[in-house]
Amino acid sequence: MEQQRTASGSAAWGLGLAACMCNLMIILLPVGLILGLIALCRGLFSRRLDRSAKVPALALAGVSFLIAFIWTATVVSVFVIDPTLLGKNN
Numbered sequence: 001m002e003q004q005r006t007a008s009g010s011a012a013w014g015l016g017l018a019a020c021m022c023n024l025m026i027i028l029l030p031v032g033l034i035l036g037l038i039a040l041c042r043g044l045f046s047r048r049l050d051r052s053a054k055v056p057a058l059a060l061a062g063v064s065f066l067i068a069f070i071w072t073a074t075v076v077s078v079f080v081i082d083p084t085l086l087g088k089n090n
Contacts, residue, residue: 009053012046015039016060023067026075036064 016039022032043049043057079085 009049009057012039012042012049012053012057013060015042016057016064019064020060020067023064023071026071029068029071032064033068036061036068039064 015035019032019036019039022028022035024032039057040061043054043061046054049057
């Protein structure tokens with residue numbers, strides 16, 4: 001039983017870490033968001049995980065969403081500041 005808990009905790013932690021790594025590369029942002037969502041769900045709703053396994057999984061999922069938000073805000077702000085990049089000639 002303990003091995004199953006350890007494997008499940010490692011999977012949630014690994015998914016959160018993979019989500020962070022994917023979100024650091026803007027090309028893989030959609031993959032990172034999906035992995036972050038899966039890590040978040042495994043961390044929140046898995047009954048087999050104890051607190052020591054849930055906290056790192058939730059923290060890494062949160063960091064991955066923060067990275068994704070920063071990338072999105074950066075890209076959107078460029079187009080808000082200079083609307084001519086979108087082809088609008090107003």
